[in-house]
Amino acid sequence: MDGPMPRNAGENVALPTLDYETWKELVRAMGGRFNPEGIDPKAFIGWLRPMSVFGLTAAEVSSNAQRVERTQRDVRLDGADHYIAIFQFAGQSAITHNEQALRCDVGDVVLVDVARPATFFASVGAELWKSVALVLPRRSLVSHLGFEPRGGLYRRGGTAAGRLLLISSGIPAKTEDQPTPVPIPTCD
Numbered sequence: 393m394d395g396p397m398p399r400n401a402g403e404n405v406a407l408p409t410l411d412y413e414t415w416k417e418l419v420r421a422m423g424g425r426f427n428p429e430g431i432d433p434k435a436f437i438g439w440l441r442p443m444s445v446f447g448l449t450a451a452e453v454s455s456n457a458q459r460v461e462r463t464q465r466d467v468r469l470d471g472a473d474h475y476i477a478i479f480q481f482a483g484q485s486a487i488t489h490n491e492q493a494l495r496c497d498v499g500d501v502v503l504v505d506v507a508r509p510a511t512f513f514a515s516v517g518a519e520l521w522k523s524v525a526l527v528l529p530r531r532s533l534v535s536h537l538g539f540e541p542r543g544g545l546y547r548r549g550g551t552a553a554g555r556l557l558l559i560s561s562g563i564p565a566k567t568e569d570q571p572t573p574v575p576i577p578t579c580d
Contacts, residue, residue: 505543
């Protein structure tokens, strides 16, 4: 775990960088098989800071991977059955999930169904991106909502609590809040 020590926004605490395999294992233990791609494992820089939010598993996650994939094979192998609300805190990213392509800027949030494949893209090459991922148990969320939400729900800006409330309440977004389909960057 050598290398630069990224700073946690808003805190004076430096987070230790993680190597490729350690980062993958920590992400896997938290929420399922997600694989960094498009970067030489030796050049990979990432970090993960686990936390608890009102008893729910969460983590601050970042890396310089050009994309992070969760394939149908990953879904089959780990059997993870929950949602993840992903709050974009730094950088830009894009996601393909449930046949949708979305671009995420700082302040945006997306609901990902980990029982389905998804691919996350860094929008600016190997620039570090940072998000906070909140694991939402499927059974509890569906029971609370009274329906099973479709992964890929997306909201722009506003406060984190307000975005999460909109997603979990099933309130339809205004027209200007609808995601804009975007070309997904290719990572060679």
